[in-house]
Amino acid sequence: xxxxxxxxxxxxxxxxxxxLSLTVESSEFxxxxxxSGCGKSTLLRLINKMIERNDGVITVNGENIDDLKGVQLxxxxxxxxxxxxLFPHMNVYKNIATVPRLLKWNEDTIAKRVSDMLALVGLExxxxxxxxxxxxxxxxxxxxxxxRAMASDPEILLMDEPFGAVDPINRLRLxxxxxxxxxxxxxxxxxxxxxxxxxxxxxxxxxxxxxxxxVQVDTPExxxxxxKNDFVKxxxxxEGILTILSRKPAVDYxxxxxxxxxxxxxxxxxxxxxxxxxxxxxxxxxLINGSISWDALLQIAGSDxxxxx
Amino acid sequence: MITIKDKTLLLLSVxxxxxxxxxxxxxxKPNRILPGExxxxxxxxxxxxxxxxxxxxxxxxxxxxxxxxxxxIIFILTTGLIIxxxxxxxxxxxxxxxxxxxxxxxxxxxxxxxxFCIYMLFSTYTERIKNHTYIKWIGLLxxxxxxxxxxxxxxxxxxxxxxxxxxxxxxFYDHLRIHALLTFASVITGAFIAIPLxxxxxxxxxxxxxxxxxxxxxxxxxxxxxxxxxxxPLAGLGSLPFFEQIGVSGIGWAPAYVALTLYTLxxxxxxxxxxxxxxxxxxxxxxxxxxxxxxxxxxxxxxPLAFPVIFTGIRIAFIQTIGGxxxxxxxxxxxxxTFVFLGLGExxxxxxxxxxxxxxxxxxLLDYILRTIEKIIGGIIYD
Amino acid sequence: xxxxxxxxxxxxxxxxxxxVIVIYSKGFEQILxxxxxxxxxxxxxxxxxxxxxxxxxxxxxxxxxxIVLGTAIGIFITTSYxxxxxxxxxxxxxxxxxxxSPALLALAVPILGYGIKGALIxxxxxxxxxxxxxxxxxxxxxxxxxxxxxxxxxxxxxxxxRKIKIPLALNVIxxxxxxxxxxxxxxxxLAATVGAGGxxxxxxxxxxxxxxxxxxxxxxxxxxxxxxxxxxxxxLQQRLIWxx
Numbered sequence: 001x002x003x004x005x006x007x008x009x010x011x012x013x014x015x016x017x018x019x020l021s022l023t024v025e026s027s028e029f030x031x032x033x034x035x036s037g038c039g040k041s042t043l044l045r046l047i048n049k050m051i052e053r054n055d056g057v058i059t060v061n062g063e064n065i066d067d068l069k070g071v072q073l074x075x076x077x078x079x080x081x082x083x084x085x086l087f088p089h090m091n092v093y094k095n096i097a098t099v100p101r102l103l104k105w106n107e108d109t110i111a112k113r114v115s116d117m118l119a120l121v122g123l124e125x126x127x128x129x130x131x132x133x134x135x136x137x138x139x140x141x142x143x144x145x146x147x148r149a150m151a152s153d154p155e156i157l158l159m160d161e162p163f164g165a166v167d168p169i170n171r172l173r174l175x176x177x178x179x180x181x182x183x184x185x186x187x188x189x190x191x192x193x194x195x196x197x198x199x200x201x202x203x204x205x206x207x208x209x210x211x212x213x214x215v216q217v218d219t220p221e222x223x224x225x226x227x228k229n230d231f232v233k234x235x236x237x238x239e240g241i242l243t244i245l246s247r248k249p250a251v252d253y254x255x256x257x258x259x260x261x262x263x264x265x266x267x268x269x270x271x272x273x274x275x276x277x278x279x280x281x282x283x284x285x286x287l288i289n290g291s292i293s294w295d296a297l298l299q300i301a302g303s304d305x306x307x308x309x
Numbered sequence: 310m311i312t313i314k315d316k317t318l319l320l321l322s323v324x325x326x327x328x329x330x331x332x333x334x335x336x337x338k339p340n341r342i343l344p345g346e347x348x349x350x351x352x353x354x355x356x357x358x359x360x361x362x363x364x365x366x367x368x369x370x371x372x373x374x375x376x377x378x379x380x381x382i383i384f385i386l387t388t389g390l391i392i393x394x395x396x397x398x399x400x401x402x403x404x405x406x407x408x409x410x411x412x413x414x415x416x417x418x419x420x421x422x423x424x425f426c427i428y429m430l431f432s433t434y435t436e437r438i439k440n441h442t443y444i445k446w447i448g449l450l451x452x453x454x455x456x457x458x459x460x461x462x463x464x465x466x467x468x469x470x471x472x473x474x475x476x477x478x479x480x481f482y483d484h485l486r487i488h489a490l491l492t493f494a495s496v497i498t499g500a501f502i503a504i505p506l507x508x509x510x511x512x513x514x515x516x517x518x519x520x521x522x523x524x525x526x527x528x529x530x531x532x533x534x535x536x537x538x539x540x541x542p543l544a545g546l547g548s549l550p551f552f553e554q555i556g557v558s559g560i561g562w563a564p565a566y567v568a569l570t571l572y573t574l575x576x577x578x579x580x581x582x583x584x585x586x587x588x589x590x591x592x593x594x595x596x597x598x599x600x601x602x603x604x605x606x607x608x609x610x611x612x613p614l615a616f617p618v619i620f621t622g623i624r625i626a627f628i629q630t631i632g633g634x635x636x637x638x639x640x641x642x643x644x645x646x647t648f649v650f651l652g653l654g655e656x657x658x659x660x661x662x663x664x665x666x667x668x669x670x671x672x673x674l675l676d677y678i679l680r681t682i683e684k685i686i687g688g689i690i691y692d
Numbered sequence: 693x694x695x696x697x698x699x700x701x702x703x704x705x706x707x708x709x710x711x712v713i714v715i716y717s718k719g720f721e722q723i724l725x726x727x728x729x730x731x732x733x734x735x736x737x738x739x740x741x742x743x744x745x746x747x748x749x750x751x752x753x754x755x756x757x758x759i760v761l762g763t764a765i766g767i768f769i770t771t772s773y774x775x776x777x778x779x780x781x782x783x784x785x786x787x788x789x790x791x792x793s794p795a796l797l798a799l800a801v802p803i804l805g806y807g808i809k810g811a812l813i814x815x816x817x818x819x820x821x822x823x824x825x826x827x828x829x830x831x832x833x834x835x836x837x838x839x840x841x842x843x844x845x846x847x848x849x850x851x852x853x854r855k856i857k858i859p860l861a862l863n864v865i866x867x868x869x870x871x872x873x874x875x876x877x878x879x880x881x882l883a884a885t886v887g888a889g890g891x892x893x894x895x896x897x898x899x900x901x902x903x904x905x906x907x908x909x910x911x912x913x914x915x916x917x918x919x920x921x922x923x924x925x926x927x928l929q930q931r932l933i934w935x936x
Contacts, residue, residue, distance in 0.1 A: 085841025
């Protein structure tokens with residue numbers, strides 16, 4: 001759990017973070033979203049003491065970070081940045097082993113950990129651990145970056161636009177995979193992005209920032225459907241609702257009304273349902289466990305229900 | 310808690326103050342040969358001179374505090390320091406000399422260290438002053454004016470350096486001319502050879518190694534060794550009537566000119582190659598697409614775009630050659646090196662300085678002028 | 693890699709050549725006399741090997757001092773404590789550039805007297821700046837993201853330098869050392885003019901008496917030495933390029 005209370009950070013006359021308070025629950029996936037220069041990256045770097053704040057208190061798992069040395073604190077918090085920062089003079093194994101080695105684990109444990117981490121991010125350990133960063137594609141490098149951040153099994157991960165430099169197709173795949181990994185390992189994640197789709201897809205809660213202050217913190221649904229002000233509304237525009245629909249598995253909303261036609265596949269989301277209706281002209285779409293009608297879809301899209309997960 | 314606000318100021322002023330207190334300022338020599346007697350800053354500056362130490366102290370204090378207009382205050386104080394240092398020195402030295410015509414003064418470490426610190430402070434704070442830039446000009450002009458005034462009096466004549474200059478005045482200008490001639494001739498010849506070579510290396514990929522490797526091997530040969538080795542072929546060449554007539558021989562200007570020219574080939578050739586390489590291929594493709602001939606592309610696109618880089622190569626060659634030309638003095642080729650090596654032979658530091666100081670001055674001046682031209686050229690081409 | 697091997701091969705060949713010349717210097721002189729007639733055919737009074745080791749010793753000692761000192765200063769300037777001094781460093785480099793090496797050597801004489809001590813100090817000062825400059829540039833060129841990632845993982849300042857910055861800057865740092873060594877070998881030739889010995893003595897004496905053999909006896913070993921050092925360090929540098 002991370003607790004941020006009345007934190008302020010100034011650069012000369014410019015206030016990057018202004019009297020900001022926020023709590024990140026354990027195992028929560030919190031996305032900080034905002035335009036560039038809103039102070040979101042600064043906020044992230046205040047948490048692991050990469051920069052010192054001017055005012056306020058930050059506690060990580062109940063401990064005031066002022067009581068910890070920055071170096072000590074950062075070894076227990078995973079950190080992934082947009083350009084990954086893989087060390088070009090070390091191979092993948094050494095890159096992932098960096099923090100375990102700093103923590104002086106024994107080499108056998110490290111070797112096992114490295115191959116576990118590679119497997120976790122979907123890369124074949126024997127092939128990849130001997131590669132150098134120059135031999136990796138953008139997507140692969142990003143996976144290694146995630147594996148490296150999790151190598152010492154930190155409870156908390158801080159991520160600063162980690163998928164920003166990856167091409168759109170790979171980005172979506174990485175996002176989905178990472179979401180799964182996060183659920184499985186129950187890591188607390190603070191994730192900074194300016195990409196609304198990414199935020200809506202990944203977040204348990206979204207924290208919208210502007211000019212160093214929090215505008216709204218809430219679940220993706222509430223933010224899209226009940227934006228607090230015009231800033232939030234303009235930020236998401238109308239497409240936000242489509243992303244919300246893509247978060248909802250269709251099978252969860254099936255009505256017990258069987259149709260005599262081919263059902264959508266098992267992983268289909270409510271967005272797929274809408275697309276099928278639009279492309280085929282049907283008002284009811286068949287699912288493996290029933291079907292969904294146009295009216296039901298409208299109700300779900302407009303309703304206030306929380307993510308069913 | 311005390312925190313250091315300006316580390317540069319602190320470092321320079323501590324060194325300056327230490328030089329004032331611990332190092333000898335000047336040496337007083339009864340004549341050219343006898344070893345001198347050292348005098349400290351306290352001896353020379355006397356009671357008024359304590360103000361100089363005071364200024365160093367003020368600078369030390371300033372480096373711990375925030376001040377409004379700090380840069381300007383320090384700049385003005387530094388300007389004052391330069392003028393005070395020289396005027397106090399020159400006026401107090403008068404008494405020491407006491408009319409003895411053969412007696413002379415030469416500077417010691419304490420003077421040079423303080424001068425270095427003042428120079429660094431002056432240039433640092435000149436850069437730091439962002440508004441009210443007229444202050445810079447006032448400062449600069451008052452220093453120039455001060456020196457102009459003093460050179461017209463005979464205050465400087467007690468300095469050993471000036472005495473050496475007065476004796477060798479005629480030779481001094483001759484050698485200065487030779488030095489300049491040697492430098493310009495070598496760089497210009499070098500440019501005429503190296504620019505086509507660099508272009509050839511660029512346009513014929515196969516030739517790149519064949520051209521660039523020999524050039525870098527030449528650069529590896531120790532300078533003096535190249536001067537020496539050239540004696541052999543040039544002495545041979547000098548025995549032929551035509552070359553004998555134009556003055557080619559193993560000793561003299563010829564080995565210096567050839568060696569210095571050879572050394573300019575790498576910086577100019579390499580920058581020519583880099584310059585052409587740095588021209589964006591898309592631009593060339595666009596030009597080809599617009600129907601320009603190869604010759605037009607070279608003249609209108611490649612050469613103008615590569616020229617700033619080539620010019621940088623020429624500047625580097627110039628700076629390198631001014632210094633390298635000192636060695637001409639060792640092979641009888643003349644130039645400022647003559648004084649340097651004569652000074653070494655006669656154990657006369659001031660004669661060495663007479664050779665070195667003009668080189669340092671002209672190197673800095675030429676570097677500044679060429680950098681300015683570089684900027685102007687860049688501005689014209691990219692406008 | 694092929695260039696690398698070729699360079700090493702040439703360096704090995706030149707080293708053998710140099711060794712033979714230095715050991716059998718009298719024979720070497722005799723060969724030279726076959727090509728160049730000279731007033732006296734006695735060659736150098738002091739054996740070449742003495743001058744050679746004087747030269748080598750000066751180069752090694754001054755280079756070691758300059759490398760240790762220069763690296764330390766360079767690293768200091770890249771730290772948060774030393775960053776402010778960078779402008780001062782660049783100014784000093786520019787000023788130092790205006791002093792040619794014979795001038796520095798000559799100016800050491802009035803302060804430190806004739807002989808090896810003055811020459812060594814002048815040489816250290818002369819080659820210090822390219823080393824410092826390259827250390828600073830090399831470390832500053834390490835991508836910010838990589839340093840950021842290393843810090844974010846909990847590396848201390850010292851660890852970041854030891855494991856990330858210095859290894860990644862090594863190529864550029866070695867480039868500076870290579871330049872420094874080559875100009876050092878060249879400048880040391882001039883140490884003869886301030887009475888510090890070395891191979892320059894042969895050249896100076898040769899020029900004075902117009903004796904081609906003496907000149908070449910100095911020129912050939914010193915040139916070989918410079919080229920060998922250049923080739924070896926270039927090969928070493930190429931092995932350290934990590935992102936090929």
